[in-house]
Amino acid sequence: MGAVVWGFAMIWPAARGQQAAQESHGVVVGNMDPAVKPGDDFFRYCNGAWLARTEIPADRGSVGAFLTLRDKSDQRVNELVEDAAKANAAPGTNKRKIADLFHSYMDEAGIEAKGIAPLEPHLKEIAAIQDKKALAFALGKTLRADVDALNNTNFHTANLFGLWVAPGFNDSEHYAAYLMQGGLQLPDREYYTGQSERMKNVRTAYQAHVAAMLKLAGFSDSEARAAKIVALEHAIAEKHRTLADNENIHNANNPWKRTEFAAKAPGLDWAEYFRGAGLEKQESFIVWQPDAFAGESALVASEPLEAWKDFLAYRVIEAYGGVLPKALADERFAFFGKTLQGTTEQRPRWSRAVTMVNVWLGDAVGQMYAKQYFPPESKARLEKMVANIEEAFRKRIDALTWMDPATKAEAKAKLSTLYVGIGYTEHWQDYSAYEIKADDIFGNLWRGSLFVYHRETGFLGKPVDRHEWSMTPQTVNAVNLPLQNAMNFPAAILEPPFFDAKAPDAFNYGAIGAVIGHEVSHTFDEEGAAFDSKGRVRNWWTPADMAHFEASTNKLAEQYDTYKPFPDLALNGKQTLNENIADVAGIAASYDAYHAALGGKAAPEQAGFTGDQQFFLAYGQTRAGKPREGALRLQVMTDPHAPSEYRTDTVRNIDAWYPAFQVKEGEKLYLSPAERVRIW
Numbered sequence: 001m002g003a004v005v006w007g008f009a010m011i012w013p014a015a016r017g018q019q020a021a022q023e024s025h026g027v028v029v030g031n032m033d034p035a036v037k038p039g040d041d042f043f044r045y046c047n048g049a050w051l052a053r054t055e056i057p058a059d060r061g062s063v064g065a066f067l068t069l070r071d072k073s074d075q076r077v078n079e080l081v082e083d084a085a086k087a088n089a090a091p092g093t094n095k096r097k098i099a100d101l102f103h104s105y106m107d108e109a110g111i112e113a114k115g116i117a118p119l120e121p122h123l124k125e126i127a128a129i130q131d132k133k134a135l136a137f138a139l140g141k142t143l144r145a146d147v148d149a150l151n152n153t154n155f156h157t158a159n160l161f162g163l164w165v166a167p168g169f170n171d172s173e174h175y176a177a178y179l180m181q182g183g184l185q186l187p188d189r190e191y192y193t194g195q196s197e198r199m200k201n202v203r204t205a206y207q208a209h210v211a212a213m214l215k216l217a218g219f220s221d222s223e224a225r226a227a228k229i230v231a232l233e234h235a236i237a238e239k240h241r242t243l244a245d246n247e248n249i250h251n252a253n254n255p256w257k258r259t260e261f262a263a264k265a266p267g268l269d270w271a272e273y274f275r276g277a278g279l280e281k282q283e284s285f286i287v288w289q290p291d292a293f294a295g296e297s298a299l300v301a302s303e304p305l306e307a308w309k310d311f312l313a314y315r316v317i318e319a320y321g322g323v324l325p326k327a328l329a330d331e332r333f334a335f336f337g338k339t340l341q342g343t344t345e346q347r348p349r350w351s352r353a354v355t356m357v358n359v360w361l362g363d364a365v366g367q368m369y370a371k372q373y374f375p376p377e378s379k380a381r382l383e384k385m386v387a388n389i390e391e392a393f394r395k396r397i398d399a400l401t402w403m404d405p406a407t408k409a410e411a412k413a414k415l416s417t418l419y420v421g422i423g424y425t426e427h428w429q430d431y432s433a434y435e436i437k438a439d440d441i442f443g444n445l446w447r448g449s450l451f452v453y454h455r456e457t458g459f460l461g462k463p464v465d466r467h468e469w470s471m472t473p474q475t476v477n478a479v480n481l482p483l484q485n486a487m488n489f490p491a492a493i494l495e496p497p498f499f500d501a502k503a504p505d506a507f508n509y510g511a512i513g514a515v516i517g518h519e520v521s522h523t524f525d526e527e528g529a530a531f532d533s534k535g536r537v538r539n540w541w542t543p544a545d546m547a548h549f550e551a552s553t554n555k556l557a558e559q560y561d562t563y564k565p566f567p568d569l570a571l572n573g574k575q576t577l578n579e580n581i582a583d584v585a586g587i588a589a590s591y592d593a594y595h596a597a598l599g600g601k602a603a604p605e606q607a608g609f610t611g612d613q614q615f616f617l618a619y620g621q622t623r624a625g626k627p628r629e630g631a632l633r634l635q636v637m638t639d640p641h642a643p644s645e646y647r648t649d650t651v652r653n654i655d656a657w658y659p660a661f662q663v664k665e666g667e668k669l670y671l672s673p674a675e676r677v678r679i680w
């Protein structure tokens, strides 16, 4: 299942793209190298001058459009938040909430003056736990909507378990409650069980850090307590499924009735747990990792109450450490920032405050962002492009010779129910129930996590809104939501070099059009075959379709096997096959859609380039990227996406590319018509 690899759920990995700064609209002539023959090296023909003048920043492994656009979006969000902070808006308005949240984070003096007082009521509550029944209730109270298996793909929660509310695997018309394993503060089980020197060192540093945090929060015997907490986490880690297992949705579809938990996962008092979580009326759940639930539940029974109480106390201290006095915040950064991630310096406080506002009031910021930076004309134009691209796919599916008629019908049904969200959501989040105070950052975050939890649990059992977004407009990314048969393209990625409202159609179809086409093709390819037109988990391909598909795609795998970025390292055509297929499909469908949009008229020239030339140049320029050798080697070995150079050169499979650039036999990228791969 592909949604869990970044190429499917997260369309733009950080390593590709190109510099966005440009004055002209459409193809950036100044980025090209006209001395290179397009038929020999299309990537350098499109991007040679850019490659020659672009330096990779010292703290980055590569440079490309993704990072440049992220800087641009951050800059805009900073300005919006700063404006809101100065506006003195009326209480209760989104603008005021943004201002108050921002100021509460910036109020370092107030945070120091309060000390650990904000923690105390929570620590007292934990200290008062007398037995395992009360423990189960307290553990239930920690459940939050903080995991996400398929959309934004996050399997980590430090709480005992995590909740994800999403369309049901077995009833995709209604929201279901997915429960996931949790309980680890470190990112993954590997950090507890791994035997490398690096992992061993991380564990030693981690235990010292837990002790330090407990001590700063006023606990006695902090070292002995820390040892027990880490031992308990280690025991939990051994019950956990691995990341690779988590990604297999076919192991995850385990519906349990609420009343079955006690028998299926004995140990934890489940009735109390669900009461604590406010889910005592929820009839059924989908348990992602049943063995981990049985294992973790058994540990609640077998391990001492005191260890669990310290586990709970440490959870609160750690979760809020960043907004407690400097001593705690610094200790937290020293471990999670420096030791774990290798960051040497903390970002300035104002910048972290902006991030915080973006996280907790994302739609409030996003609404202002969309208004200022994404005009309705852009949205309308892109929606028209999407309709044309879908129509191009419809025609291509009809023309396929290898696909069974029943499979074709389902592919077209899936296409007709597909929701492609452009720019921003149609229903903005209502924050009126989220109380924010200008002098209470701890409370603001505490209430924020509860606000999200109550919002998400409020969806349970209700009909699915397939138009619901899972990304804010200011996010530089795009997402495929397989259970909703939907995808979101936020405003912040609909910027040059991907989309330019002032550029001709030829440019936009070659750039963002090919990206949209790539994603649309995933909804009915081998990955999309796992979900039907209603988002249900059901393989709707026939075995014969699968066999034909594999035979016709082998040729593309072989083509990519021949690419060698280094004398000792070639691409793996099989590893990158799904993404390469989607690239060919995306360009082909967007090219058809572009010509349909022209409606037989001649395309306007830009800088002397014909419409078809602009289309392919725009595609090539979205792919400009410059990785360091280490980053490139890592990508070749582990990434399901081919490096940008070879993704650009895939235009050699498209017939129209040849006459557009007079590509002739004998040139390096030339393929005879029989060698060109056509899949969709």
Ligand SMILES: [Zn+2]
Binding pocket: 007, 008, 518, 519, 522, 578, 579, 582
């Ligand atoms: Zn893809």
